Amino acid sequence: MHESLSIRVTTYALLAIFVFLVAVPLFWMVATALKSNKDLYEDFSYLPTRPTLQHFVRVITREDLLTNIRNSFVVATTTTAVTVVVSAFAAFSIVRYRYWGREWVGRLILFKYLLPTAMLFIPLYTIVVAMGLGNTLKSLMLTYLSFTVPFCTWMLMGYFRSIPPELEEHAMVDGCSKIGALFRILFPLSAPGIVASAIFSFTLAWNEFLLALVFTSDHTTMTIPIKLSMMVVGDQYIWGQLMAGAVLASVPIAILYFLAQRFVVQGLAAGAVKG
Incomplete structure (x- = not known):
């Protein structure tokens, strides 16, 4: 006692x-x-x-902060949509199919996620320039996949392992194909894990700083983290406007986690226990 x-x-x-x-x-x-x-x-x-509310009015009217919030939202949403699709199929392949080297593929995916972004931005910049995507939102959507896809794939691998493969086998006995069982059985049962991975992908893309700093150079393409850093001029910190901008930048993420907190907890719990 x-x-x-x-x-x-x-x-x-x-x-x-x-x-x-x-x-x-x-x-x-x-x-x-x-x-x-x-x-x-x-x-x-x-x-x-x-x-x-004068600081909020100033960052919206003078700094045009809503443009940067829109840029972050577009980049994060597009990145998340592509990440969820690619990661779900990649995790399904590694967990359910039997082929040579699949375990090493899983380890390489985790190793890629653990690589710091500072080691990758130079080769990524070379690729972006060669493709003619410099100073565009498309460059961010493309390069952000380099860290969101490995993270979400590894997370979904743990969640898929928590679902018995016998459920899919029974569906195939009843006439479903492998892909049909994937869409009718595995994906619906994995909804909490998929939603959790989508939320974390959105958060990673929303908060990313280094690649956005390297690939964007003007106000129309800057994301919100870069815009907030640019509001510091020399050694002058306009604290009221900086904090107002930080509050506005935090609102979308706060709303997202508030609406989907149940899925985040379920997805993390299953992925951690069975991964």
């Missing part, structure tokens, strides 16, 4: 510390975005004494 109580207290204490570490930066970001310049630089206070 005492041991279980102590474990419970320790667990809740660690959770409280974790929530505090996550909540304080979020609170500080929102509070700073709502403060006036006087509250920020003259009469400093932890809470906004005169809440204002």
Whole structure:
């Protein structure tokens, strides 16, 4: 009894510390975005004494931040759609088919995901320039697949292994082809894992910085992480506008995770246990 109580207290204490570490930066970001310049630089206070939306208005009207949010959304959505299709078929092939070297293919996929982007942006840049896609959103859609596809493939491999292959065999006995069993049995049962991989793919593409910095050079093609970094001029940090931009950039991801949190938990749990 005492041991279980102590474990419970320790667990809740660690959770409280974790929530505090996550909540304080979020609170500080929102509070700073709502403060006036006087509250920020003259009469400093932890809470906004005169809440204002002036920083949000400025980043939308002067900085045209909505254009960059739209760019990020288009790139992340397209990348996610292609990633889910490619990763689902790749994971199915590795998990369900028997052929020489499939285990090594799975290991190479994981190894590719673990490679840092800094090692790849030079050859990727050479390919992008050769294809005439420099300073376009298409270059980001193409190159982002280099890290989203390996991650989602590895994640879906673990989820597919959690589903008994006998279910597909029974469907084929009833007249389904291998592809028919894939679409009628495996994919519907794997919906939580597929949705979870799509969400993580979207998040990776939304937050990516290095490749977007290398491949885009003007305001019309910049994604939101690059635009926020460009709002820092020299050693001048316009904290109100920076935090307002950060809040706006966080809203789509927050909404996405709020709507699909159940699928994220199910997908990660199954992939982790059976992978």
